Amino acid sequence: MEFGWSQAQENYRERIRAALRELLPADWHETYTPQSYASDAQIEFSRKFCPQLAERGLLVRHWPKEWGGEGGDDWEQFILAEEMKVAGEPRGPQYMNVNWIGPTLMRFATPEQREKYLPGIARGTTIWCQGFSEPGAGTDLAALRTKAERIGDRYRINGSKIWTSYARKADMCFLLARTGAGRKEITVLLVPMATMGVSVTSNPGLCKDGHLNEVFFTDVDVAIDARLGEEGQGWAIVTHALSFERTGVPRYHVGIEVLGLAIAQLKAEGRADDPIVRARAGMIAAQFEAARALTYLVVDQRVKRAPENTDANVARITALDAVVELMNFLVEFTPDCLAGGDAQLEEYYRINVPAGVTAGTYELQLDLIAQRGLGLPRG
Amino acid sequence: MDYALSEEQAALVAAVQGIVRDHGAPPSDARQSFAYFDASLQAALQGGGFLDAARVLGALEAALVVMEAATAPGAAELGASALVAPHLFPSAAPNGPFALIDAAALGKAHRHLPIAKTALITDGGDVLVLDLNGVRIDPVDSVYAYVYGRFAERIDLRALPRIPDAAPLLRQWHRVALAAEMAGAAAQAVAFTVEYVKTRHVFAKPVGAFQAVQHRLVQCHQAALAMRYLTLKAAWAGDAYHAALAACFAQQKASKIVFDLHQFNGAMGITNAHLLHFWTYRLRALQAEAGGVYASAHTVANALWGGAGP
Ligand SMILES: Cc1cc2nc3c(=O)[nH]c(=O)nc-3n(C[C@H](O)[C@H](O)[C@H](O)COP(=O)(O)OP(=O)(O)OC[C@H]3O[C@@H](n4cnc5c(N)ncnc54)[C@H](O)[C@@H]3O)c2cc1C
Numbered sequence: 001m002e003f004g005w006s007q008a009q010e011n012y013r014e015r016i017r018a019a020l021r022e023l024l025p026a027d028w029h030e031t032y033t034p035q036s037y038a039s040d041a042q043i044e045f046s047r048k049f050c051p052q053l054a055e056r057g058l059l060v061r062h063w064p065k066e067w068g069g070e071g072g073d074d075w076e077q078f079i080l081a082e083e084m085k086v087a088g089e090p091r092g093p094q095y096m097n098v099n100w101i102g103p104t105l106m107r108f109a110t111p112e113q114r115e116k117y118l119p120g121i122a123r124g125t126t127i128w129c130q131g132f133s134e135p136g137a138g139t140d141l142a143a144l145r146t147k148a149e150r151i152g153d154r155y156r157i158n159g160s161k162i163w164t165s166y167a168r169k170a171d172m173c174f175l176l177a178r179t180g181a182g183r184k185e186i187t188v189l190l191v192p193m194a195t196m197g198v199s200v201t202s203n204p205g206l207c208k209d210g211h212l213n214e215v216f217f218t219d220v221d222v223a224i225d226a227r228l229g230e231e232g233q234g235w236a237i238v239t240h241a242l243s244f245e246r247t248g249v250p251r252y253h254v255g256i257e258v259l260g261l262a263i264a265q266l267k268a269e270g271r272a273d274d275p276i277v278r279a280r281a282g283m284i285a286a287q288f289e290a291a292r293a294l295t296y297l298v299v300d301q302r303v304k305r306a307p308e309n310t311d312a313n314v315a316r317i318t319a320l321d322a323v324v325e326l327m328n329f330l331v332e333f334t335p336d337c338l339a340g341g342d343a344q345l346e347e348y349y350r351i352n353v354p355a356g357v358t359a360g361t362y363e364l365q366l367d368l369i370a371q372r373g374l375g376l377p378r379g
Numbered sequence: 380m381d382y383a384l385s386e387e388q389a390a391l392v393a394a395v396q397g398i399v400r401d402h403g404a405p406p407s408d409a410r411q412s413f414a415y416f417d418a419s420l421q422a423a424l425q426g427g428g429f430l431d432a433a434r435v436l437g438a439l440e441a442a443l444v445v446m447e448a449a450t451a452p453g454a455a456e457l458g459a460s461a462l463v464a465p466h467l468f469p470s471a472a473p474n475g476p477f478a479l480i481d482a483a484a485l486g487k488a489h490r491h492l493p494i495a496k497t498a499l500i501t502d503g504g505d506v507l508v509l510d511l512n513g514v515r516i517d518p519v520d521s522v523y524a525y526v527y528g529r530f531a532e533r534i535d536l537r538a539l540p541r542i543p544d545a546a547p548l549l550r551q552w553h554r555v556a557l558a559a560e561m562a563g564a565a566a567q568a569v570a571f572t573v574e575y576v577k578t579r580h581v582f583a584k585p586v587g588a589f590q591a592v593q594h595r596l597v598q599c600h601q602a603a604l605a606m607r608y609l610t611l612k613a614a615w616a617g618d619a620y621h622a623a624l625a626a627c628f629a630q631q632k633a634s635k636i637v638f639d640l641h642q643f644n645g646a647m648g649i650t651n652a653h654l655l656h657f658w659t660y661r662l663r664a665l666q667a668e669a670g671g672v673y674a675s676a677h678t679v680a681n682a683l684w685g686g687a688g689p
Contacts, residue, residue: 001381001382001383001384001385001388001439001611001615002380002381002615003380003611003612003615003616004380005380006380009380075380256683259683260683260684263680263683263684264684267684272684273686275673275677278676278677278680278681279672279673279676279677279680280676281676281679281680281683281684282623282627282675282676282677282678282679282680282683283627283631283672283676283679285624285679285680285683286609286623286624286625286627286628286631286675286676286679287628287631289609289624289628290605290606290608290609290628291605293605293608293609293612294604294605294608296380296382296608297382297608299380300380300381300382300383301382304383311604314597314600314601314604314605317597317598317601318601318605363594366593366594366597366598367590367593367594369597369600369601370587370590370593370594370596370597371593373597373600374573374587374593374596374597374600375573375577376573376576376577376585376587376588376593376596377577377584377585377587377588378588379584379588379589379590379593
């Protein structure tokens with residue numbers, strides 16, 4: 001057992017930090033981070049930033065050499081994620097490409113599809129969005145109704161997707177559509193967002209702009225080679241894809257940073273020596289460190305290709321608990337952050353409003369751990 | 380970064396698990412008690428050299444020993460012997476078991492005092508060493524699942540050998556020690572309850588099939604798992620910050636674990652014979668030690684953001 005980083009890992013982290021110092025504009029934290037990583041401004045920025053990251057060998061380092069990576073391990077991918085997240089995720093939505101869309105294409109795509117899509121991801125030039133959820137299908141994803149009807153060697157798509165982050169700016173949609181009446185007769189289609197019949201509307205909401213989009217598909221016509229894998233294989237593909245996201249975003253790293261920002265504000269206001277402030281902040285830091293300890297446990301298991309278990313779900317809810325406590329801390333001690341005060345604190349608060357809903361709700365995590373982890377009977 | 384136990388660590392853990400298994404069934408009179416000091420468990424751990432793991436192998440190994448041994452229904456003096464004494468006395472330690480005492484609370488009841496051979500008394504920044512041989516102790520009844528006692532005679536602190544400036548080090552390892560015992564006890568209390576809710580039926584279903592039970596039970600499991608790794612990291616890191624993190628997390632989660640697990644065991648859970656209290660009331664006992672959750676939180680805050688003030 002060993003809880004320290006190797007020298008090579010330390011060096012790698014320093015390389016990333018150096019790249020960030022070099023590549024992020026001087027007004028990054030003032031202008032960009034408060035808008036959040038899903039904003040149009042940050043998405044456009046990612047189109048410049050990711051290619052520069054790629055040039056430095058830091059975008060898809062964990063990918064196989066064949067596809068522009070260096071075969072780096074999961075730790076490297078994770079160290080990168082930590083540093084990017086704490087910097088305000090300048091990769092924008094492209095974290096998703098490198099974490100799971102690319103690897104899923106490597107596994108299920110035809111050679112032609114790989115040639116067509118992987119280089120754009122590896123170079124950092126394509127924006128993808130994830131078209132899974134629908135107005136009537138969220139947690140219960142298999143209830144989705146968007147239909148892809150096979151007509152000769154083409155598919156005609158009709159339906160709508162909701163909460164499709166980045167859709168307004170995306171080039172491609174990783175779409176789940178129904179190709180049969182059976183609950184799991186679902187197929188993945190790779191649909192260019194510029195295809196005729198695709199339209200996007202956006203809604204304002206508590207979380208920052210860029211997430212709450214609705215995508216409509218009206219008689220959208222795509223060739224059969226837009227299909228990933230076999231017809232009806234969508235469920236298996238998505239299960240595989242989501243396993244790449246098991247560990248989730250490294251929320252502890254940025255959580256402790258934000259706690260520090262709040263303390264700095266309280267120091268400037270002469271309020272940081274309040275023992276209640278310090279006790280609450282210390283308790284929350286301990287929760288984030290608990291999440292870090294469990295997240296590293298999960299990455300270590302992944303590096304060792306250990307059999308799948310529910311520790312990743314446990315790590316996620318531990319991080320969520322800490323996030324909720326921190327949001328509460330902000331409202332209790334720096335309430336002005338939601339009323340014209342510190343923009344970074346506001347961004348942190350707002351981007352985390354849906355943290356328990358996205359990518360598998362908190363309750364779903366609890367269900368999975370109860371049944372698969374603790375072996376409790378289904379209700 | 381490597382979360383897997385080495386072969387040596389795995390063997391150590393397996394050996395302690397074997398000892399715990401041999402001490403898994405308390406004698407019938409002990410089953411009815413609030414606190415059961417298992418002298419045989421203490422002797423097995425001490426005699427087998429397990430409580431010396433910090434000196435021979437390292438603090439991480441000592442924490443593993445404490446965590447595993449804390450899953451036994453009977454209590455033994457684990458943390459002070461395995462984690463505090465070796466750091467306070469790197470070469471020759473006085474005899475264990477130990478009682479850890481704050482001079483400001485000298486007249487109150489102290490955990491382990493009736494079975495301890497030495498008391499380590501924190502007096503301001505110093506630590507005083509009191510040989511308990513011949514010192515009269517009155518046992519104190521308590522629902523906390525450790526034996527407690529009070530001095531039955533006046534202790535003259537001025538006459539005791541003093542280790543100057545050792546209090547911070549004692550507090551640091553006291554925190555690791557209590558977090559390790561809490562992690563072990565919490566994990567065992569969760570495992571015990573998971574089994575119970577699978578077998579106890581209500582409304583023709585196992586209690587554990589209800590989502591309201593499942594979700595809260597998962598949160599208890601989550602807390603116990605996080606305690607484990609924060610504690611091991613604290614033992615590995617060997618600094619006051621990580622020790623405070625481990626204690627702060629364990630101490631803030633204790634209340635939920637104790638309440639929820641007793642809920643799920645129903646009325647049965649409050650009878651001594653059910654045994655659950657041996658683990659849950661050890662968590663309760665440790666909740667306020669080494670300054671408690673707020674003091675450990677302040678240590679964390681000081682380490683992260685420096686002293687207060689602009
Ligand atoms: C900011 C944001 C970004 C998103 N980005 C995307 C995206 O890019 N692409 C995409 O496809 N989707 C996206 N989503 C959608 C997200 O995946 C869904 O919101 C999520 O799956 C939950 O679905 P729902 O909102 O329909 O909630 P529902 O499924 O309606 O759930 C409502 C509540 O019921 C609970 N619940 C559901 N089932 C159970 C059960 N069996 N037991 C107990 N409780 C239950 C849930 O936990 C939740 O608390 C995004 C959502 C947000 C908020």
